[in-house]
Amino acid sequence: MTLPPAFFRRDAPMRTHSVLLPATVLLLGGPMLIRSDVVGAPAPGGTITGKVTYTGTPPKMKPIDMAKEPACAQAHAAAPVMTENVVTGPGNTLEWVVVYISAGDQGAAPATEPVRYDQKNCQYIPHVAAMDVNEALDVYNNDPHSHNIHPLARVNPEWNKSQPKGAPPIHTTWEKPEFIPVKCNIHPWMHGWFAVLTTPHFAVTGDNGTFTLAGLPPGKYTVTAWHEQFGTQSQDVTVTGSETKPVSFVFKATPY
Numbered sequence: 001m002t003l004p005p006a007f008f009r010r011d012a013p014m015r016t017h018s019v020l021l022p023a024t025v026l027l028l029g030g031p032m033l034i035r036s037d038v039v040g041a042p043a044p045g046g047t048i049t050g051k052v053t054y055t056g057t058p059p060k061m062k063p064i065d066m067a068k069e070p071a072c073a074q075a076h077a078a079a080p081v082m083t084e085n086v087v088t089g090p091g092n093t094l095e096w097v098v099v100y101i102s103a104g105d106q107g108a109a110p111a112t113e114p115v116r117y118d119q120k121n122c123q124y125i126p127h128v129a130a131m132d133v134n135e136a137l138d139v140y141n142n143d144p145h146s147h148n149i150h151p152l153a154r155v156n157p158e159w160n161k162s163q164p165k166g167a168p169p170i171h172t173t174w175e176k177p178e179f180i181p182v183k184c185n186i187h188p189w190m191h192g193w194f195a196v197l198t199t200p201h202f203a204v205t206g207d208n209g210t211f212t213l214a215g216l217p218p219g220k221y222t223v224t225a226w227h228e229q230f231g232t233q234s235q236d237v238t239v240t241g242s243e244t245k246p247v248s249f250v251f252k253a254t255p256y
Contacts, residue, residue, distance in 0.1 A: 044215065045214070045215045045216045045217050045218075045239070046216045046217075046218065046240070046241060046242055046244070047212060047213065047215075047216065047243075047244040047245070048212075048213045048216065048221070048223055048237055048239070048244075048245050048246075048247055049210070049211065049212045049213070049244055049245075049247070050099075050211060050246050050247040050248045050249070051093065051208075051209045051210050051211070051248055051249075052093065052094045052097045052099065052205050052209045052210075052211065052225055052227075052248075052249045052250075052251070053091065053092045053093055053094060053209055053248070053249075053250050053251075054088065054092050054093075054094050054230070054250065054251045054252070055092070055250060055251075055252055055253065056252050056255075057253060057254065057255045058086045058088055058253040058254075058255065059085075059086055059229075059253075059254070059255050059256060060255075061082040061083045061084070061085075061087065062082065062083050063080040063081070063082055064080065064081045064083060064189045066081070066122055066187075066189065068187075069122050069145065069187060071121075071143065071145065072121050072122035072143070072187075075122075076121060083191075084096065084191070085191075085228055085229050086229050086230075087127075087207070088207075089206075089207035089208055089209055091209075093205070093207065093208055093209025093210075094205065094227065094230075095205055095206055095207045095209065096126075096127050096128045096204065096205065096227070097204070097209070097211075097225050097226065097227045097249070097251075098128060098130050098195045098202060098203075098204055098225070098226045098227075099202065099203050099204075099205065099213065099224070099225045099226075099249070100130070100195075100197050100199055100201060100202035100203070100213075100223070100224055100226075101199045101202070101213060101216075101221050101222070101223060102199070102222045102223070102234060103221065104219050104220050104221040105198070105199040105200075105201060106217050106219060107200070108200040108201065109200075110132070110200070111132065111135055111136075111200070113136075114135070114136035114137060114138045114171070115129055115130075115131045115135060115137045115138070116138055117129045117137060117138070117140070117192075117194075118139075118140045118142055119139070119140065119141045119142060119143060119147045119149070119163070119184070119190070120142040120143060121142075121143065122143065122184075122187050122189070122190060123190065124182060124184075124190055124191070124192030126192075126204070127191075128192065128193045128195060128204050128228070129192070129193070129194055129195065130194075130195040130197060130202050130203075130204050131174070131194065131195070131196055131197070132196075132197055132198070132199065132200050133174060133175060133176060133177055133196055133197070133198055134174070134175060135173065135174075136172075137171070137172050137173060137194070138169040138170070138171055139163070139169055139170040139172070140169045141163040141164070141166075143165065145165055146162060146163065146164045146165060146186060147162075147163050147186060147187065147190075148160065148161070148162050148184055148185040148186045149161055149163060149170065149182065149184060150182065150183050150184065150185050151180045151181075151194060152180060152181045152183065153174070153180045154178065155176045155177070155178040156174050156175060156176050156178055156180070156196070159172075174194065176196070177198045178194075178196050179193060179194075179195050179196070179226065179228075180194040180195075180196065181193055181228075182194060201213045201216065216239045217239070218239055218240050218241060219238070219239060220236060220237075220238045220239075221236070221237050221238070221239065222234050222236055222237075223235050223236075223237055223247055225249040225251075227251060230251040230252070230253065231251075233249050235247055235249070
């Protein structure tokens, strides 16, 4: 809570793969964000950066009742977990927005580490996990009880797997682009998303609403912002060199 939001980046040379994750990935919980710098030399090329905000009145998030799983209820006794379908920050910023290159991408080196998705204290962490097609994904159970992870894929094969306490991570990949809702059949309040994209250039906003797509060769790009409740927006951006191009997205929020 006391640290400022920042990017968590897992980049390889020529690969801009910026993902904002809550600090609960490595710490104890809360909306704080952490940063890990680019591995190796910075990716050459231009950068598209900006902020995602909203106008209007967003719906109020509701506290989650975890009484059916006492260990999780106790873990959140001091601060009940809220639903995450619309999470806002200071200055009307919007969290958990996937911003990515939807057209014009020229590729980049593949990721060398799998995407990690945690089940901890009956939450999916992060709420939205973004990845490239065929990128490795490892799903972990950090709780002292079983979970049942169920990605509701429609384009890719749907699966539903039990993961008991102490079980090894579920290792998987997705072959086709798709935004996949994820639920737990044991704990019905657990909801998350897998954003499977055809680009290695993407970011997921934190509570400051900002994003950065770096290492873009000269060219014309379509940048798309996706939010699970407010839909998608796209803008065309031309990168001519190593400059930084600003782009902003503003979603219209409604209280329902």
